[in-house]
Amino acid sequence: MYAIQVANLKKNYGSFSALKGISFVVEQGEILSLLGPNGAGKSTTISILCGLIQPTSGEVTILGHSVQNEPMETRAALGVVPQEIALYPDLSARENLNFWAAMYGLRGATRKQRVDETLEIIGLTDRQKDKVSKFSGGMKRRVNLGVALLHRPPVVIMDEPTVGIDPQSRRYILENIKQLNKQGMTVLYTTHYMEEAEELSDHIAIIDNGMLIAYGTHRELIRLVGEQTRIDLTVTLEPEKVIPAWKQVEGISQIDRTDGRISVLATDSNRVLPYLFEATARLGGRITSVDILEPNLEAVFLHLTGKALRD
Ligand code: ADP
Numbered sequence: 001m002y003a004i005q006v007a008n009l010k011k012n013y014g015s016f017s018a019l020k021g022i023s024f025v026v027e028q029g030e031i032l033s034l035l036g037p038n039g040a041g042k043s044t045t046i047s048i049l050c051g052l053i054q055p056t057s058g059e060v061t062i063l064g065h066s067v068q069n070e071p072m073e074t075r076a077a078l079g080v081v082p083q084e085i086a087l088y089p090d091l092s093a094r095e096n097l098n099f100w101a102a103m104y105g106l107r108g109a110t111r112k113q114r115v116d117e118t119l120e121i122i123g124l125t126d127r128q129k130d131k132v133s134k135f136s137g138g139m140k141r142r143v144n145l146g147v148a149l150l151h152r153p154p155v156v157i158m159d160e161p162t163v164g165i166d167p168q169s170r171r172y173i174l175e176n177i178k179q180l181n182k183q184g185m186t187v188l189y190t191t192h193y194m195e196e197a198e199e200l201s202d203h204i205a206i207i208d209n210g211m212l213i214a215y216g217t218h219r220e221l222i223r224l225v226g227e228q229t230r231i232d233l234t235v236t237l238e239p240e241k242v243i244p245a246w247k248q249v250e251g252i253s254q255i256d257r258t259d260g261r262i263s264v265l266a267t268d269s270n271r272v273l274p275y276l277f278e279a280t281a282r283l284g285g286r287i288t289s290v291d292i293l294e295p296n297l298e299a300v301f302l303h304l305t306g307k308a309l310r311d
Helices: 043-050 071-077 093-103 108-121 137-149 169-182 192-202 218-225 239-246 268-284 297-305
Strands: 004-013 016-026 031-035 059-063 078-079 155-159 185-191 203-207 211-216 227-233 252-258 261-266 287-293
Touching: 004 043, 016 043, 016 059, 031 043, 031 192, 031 261, 043 059, 043 155, 059 071, 059 093, 071 078, 078 137, 093 137, 093 169, 108 155, 108 169, 137 169, 137 297, 169 185, 169 239, 185 192, 192 297, 203 218, 203 252, 203 297, 211 218, 211 297, 218 297, 227 268, 239 252, 239 261, 261 268, 268 287
Parallel strands: 016 211, 031 185, 031 203, 078 155, 155 185
Antiparallel strands: 004 016, 004 059, 203 211, 227 261, 227 287, 252 261
């Protein structure tokens, strides 16, 4: 059984088609990132998954339960981290968590324990008595994340939880997600930051203009562009001396000189590097620095859509 199954999902707003038939699955225990630029349809997809808006057509299930027909079951299985902060600013972090824990039906000692554990997870035990209105944007987001975790849902959906926050809180949230995932939680994560999708995901679904344009592991998506890795090197010898020798190495398609460095394009940096070291040593020189620049999801997106992922 899939944690989440989305089949041919469509959503029209009047004559505008925000989702044009999206299908994907999230396996139990994995992190899937839904990656796409602003306006791609990420929030719309998520709002449908959470039962907040009705699709025009299509089928959505959470752990085998239909979101439309079994709202109670799907809600119990799901934790949602919305993009907007859903907290009471005049209450403390603890009071906010307590309030939401009560809403989830947690009582007495269980509630206290869950709130304690959750404060620990989001790293705000020390600040639990402070009013949320005094918190930074990043800390508020961490409380927001905590709210979604209170009922220990097996599946958590996060709608761009790191937008506009400080690097430290972002790191905290990303590490939290990895930890929770290690403990078995399934995560659907939406983002327009390709670095986050690269770092977190088992699978990545790229959407644009309401359509799923690519799906796969990071490696599989990179393979779509067939792009090569660039290796920038510096050597103790004159480039003219080493370049002819390096050109003999199999797997290298291009070598250029760029202000003091040598740029090599290769299909597999791990395979060619030992040969570059060896060829340089044979000429009596040494490689003194190596920079490997792997192709990224930005390149994949550009290849598929002809435009940049970033705004
Ligand atoms: P994302 O989350 O990827 O930034 P959204 O799902 O928010 O994208 O939006 C997808 C498209 O649907 C956008 O063009 C947006 O303007 C449009 N849209 C979203 N909500 C509404 C609505 N309530 N009415 C009309 N258009 C909407």
